[in-house]
Amino acid sequence: MTTATVLEPKMPKSWRQETKPHKFCPGCGHGDILKALGTAIDELGIQDRVVFGCDIGCSLLSWDFFNCDAIQTHHGRTTPVMTGIKRARPELICIAYMGDGGGYAIGAQHLVNAASRNEKLTVILANNAQYGMTGGQMAPTSLPGMKTETSPYGRDVDATGNPTLGPEMVAAITPASAYVARGTMANIPQLTRMMKKALQNQIDGNGFSFVEALSACPTNWRMNAAKTWEFVEKEMTKYFKVGELKVPAAKQEG
Numbered sequence: 001m002t003t004a005t006v007l008e009p010k011m012p013k014s015w016r017q018e019t020k021p022h023k024f025c026p027g028c029g030h031g032d033i034l035k036a037l038g039t040a041i042d043e044l045g046i047q048d049r050v051v052f053g054c055d056i057g058c059s060l061l062s063w064d065f066f067n068c069d070a071i072q073t074h075h076g077r078t079t080p081v082m083t084g085i086k087r088a089r090p091e092l093i094c095i096a097y098m099g100d101g102g103g104y105a106i107g108a109q110h111l112v113n114a115a116s117r118n119e120k121l122t123v124i125l126a127n128n129a130q131y132g133m134t135g136g137q138m139a140p141t142s143l144p145g146m147k148t149e150t151s152p153y154g155r156d157v158d159a160t161g162n163p164t165l166g167p168e169m170v171a172a173i174t175p176a177s178a179y180v181a182r183g184t185m186a187n188i189p190q191l192t193r194m195m196k197k198a199l200q201n202q203i204d205g206n207g208f209s210f211v212e213a214l215s216a217c218p219t220n221w222r223m224n225a226a227k228t229w230e231f232v233e234k235e236m237t238k239y240f241k242v243g244e245l246k247v248p249a250a251k252q253e254g
C-alpha cells in the first residue's frame, strides 16, 4: 500500500483561507502581489489593525482575500475612501489597492492630492499595462508600440503620450518622509520588503507610502506562461525601472 503525500498550500496567515483558490485568472499577477502584501502584514503583526480597500478593476476580486476589515470602492476612488478612514481612525493601518487604470487614469487626481498632502496611508498599485477587467484596453501605462484592444496597431506615443511613470511622479511631489518604490511580481522577496517598509512608514506616522508592482495579465496580453514572464521581466522593466525612489532614513534596497 502506498501513502499519498498531501501538499498543503502555504498561505500567509492574514489570507482568508476559505476564499482560496482565488478568483484571478491563472498566471495573473494580482495573486502574487497580494501574497507579498499578506506576508508583509504577517511579519509586521498588524492584521487586526488593517483596513484593506480595493478598487474597481480586477483588484476588486480581492475584496474577500484577507482576514481583515475590507471595503470595495468605486473605480479610482479607493485612495480618498482610505484617506477618510485613516483621518477618522488614525490608529488603523489603511491600505488602498488598485490597478494602473484606477491609480493613473480615473483616480490620478486622488493619487496626486493624497501624495501632495502626505496622507499617512499606503497605496499599492498593480501595473499590468492595460485595463484588465474590461478586456484589455490601452491604459496610461501601456508600453510604446504595445497592441491592446484600443491600440490594435500598437500604442502611438506621438498621439497618446508616453507611459505614466507613477512612482517617479509620486516621489517628485511628496516630502522626504514619504516612502516610494517600484517592485515586480518577478521578485516577490524584494516586493515583500518594499511593502513592509511602506507599511512601517505608515505605522511610524511618517507620511504617504506608495508601491507600484509590475504585474501580468496573460489573459488580455494573450500570452502563454513563458511569454508572459518574459514580458514582465524584459519588456516592462525597459521602461519601468524597479527599485526604491524615496526612503525616509532607512537603508536603500539593493
Ligand SMILES: Cc1ncc(C[n+]2csc(CCOP(=O)(O)OP(=O)(O)O)c2C)c(N)n1
Residues within 6 Å of the ligand: 056, 057, 058, 059, 075, 098, 099, 100, 101, 102, 103, 106, 126, 128, 130, 131, 132, 133, 134, 139
Ligand atoms: C466610473 C467608472 N468608469 C469606468 C468603469 C469601467 N471599468 C471597470 S474596471 C476598468 C479598468 C480597470 O483597469 P485597471 O484599473 O488597470 O485594473 P486591472 O483590471 O487591470 O487590474 C474600467 C475602465 C467603471 N467601472 N466605473
Ligand code: SF4
Residues within 6 Å of the ligand: 023, 024, 025, 027, 028, 029, 030, 058, 128, 132, 133, 216, 217, 218, 219, 220
Ligand atoms: S483579466 Fe488579467 S488582470 Fe484580470 S484576473 Fe485575468 S489575468 Fe488578472
Ligand SMILES: [Mg+2]
Residues within 6 Å of the ligand: 099, 100, 101, 126, 127, 128, 129, 130, 131, 132, 139
Ligand atoms: Mg491594469
